[in-house]
Amino acid sequence: MSSEWLPEVRGDAVRALSVLRAVQNDKRKLGTEQLCKKSLANASGVAFLFNFRMGVGITLGGGRGFVMSRLPNGGWSAPLFITVDQVGLGLTLGLSEVESVIVLDKPHLVDWFSTQGVGVSAEATIAEPLEAVGGHRNANDLAHDSTFRFSTAHGAIVDFSAQGSAYLLASTKNAGVYGQQASVKDILGGQVIEQV
Numbered sequence: 001m002s003s004e005w006l007p008e009v010r011g012d013a014v015r016a017l018s019v020l021r022a023v024q025n026d027k028r029k030l031g032t033e034q035l036c037k038k039s040l041a042n043a044s045g046v047a048f049l050f051n052f053r054m055g056v057g058i059t060l061g062g063g064r065g066f067v068m069s070r071l072p073n074g075g076w077s078a079p080l081f082i083t084v085d086q087v088g089l090g091l092t093l094g095l096s097e098v099e100s101v102i103v104l105d106k107p108h109l110v111d112w113f114s115t116q117g118v119g120v121s122a123e124a125t126i127a128e129p130l131e132a133v134g135g136h137r138n139a140n141d142l143a144h145d146s147t148f149r150f151s152t153a154h155g156a157i158v159d160f161s162a163q164g165s166a167y168l169l170a171s172t173k174n175a176g177v178y179g180q181q182a183s184v185k186d187i188l189g190g191q192v193i194e195q196v
Contacts, residue, residue: 005176012066012079016048019101022152039103039148045069045110045188046076047102051084054095059088059161064170067104067113069188078178080187081170082113090161096153103148113167114184 040046051063066079104110174182178192186192 005173008173009177012048012050012064012081015050015099016066016101019048019099019150019152022099023101023150039105043070043103043105044107045104045113047082047100047104047113049084049098049100049102051086052095052097053086053092053157053159055088055092055157055159055161057089057092059086059090059092059159059163061086061088061163063098065100067110067188069110069190071190075190077188077190078192080113080184081173081177083168083170085166085168086163088159088161088163090159090163092157092159092161094155094157094159096155096157096159098151098153100149100151105148110188114169114188 045067047065047067049063049065051061051065053059053061061084063084064082065084066081068079069077071077169184174184174187178187182192
């Protein structure tokens, strides 16, 4: 792995673990820990997204994350790194940072991330300062009734907007971590090992 990516990759791993801890420590009566464990046991993949949103009327946002695929032996692939760009229009005021885990229950949802994906959603989000809150519901390919999604939000934002999101492969980062020859299929198929 190129040393330039090491701090960011480690930071991504720390953030992913913090989201999983938040799921485990969630004390609301949602049963999120059991739901997450049940969903993970049968999942085709998992995505971790770390993004921000801000705006006054127009919402702008972005971030990064990674996707891992379930391998035939029951293990997990190396992470496929992605970036997220968002723009929206509606009633928006404030700034928030959101960290999410999305359990992908179908192989086509994992495959969706392996191409340049674009989703459109109508969202309503209220983030309270320094409190973990449940995520938002959206109308794109990732809003699937049996897909588990848990988000923690920090900041203060009121957001009732129509948004578009572009999920892009972080090609430079993936090449820096796995080498130029590693394809998306190699990464999600368990054919590469991180050189950490």
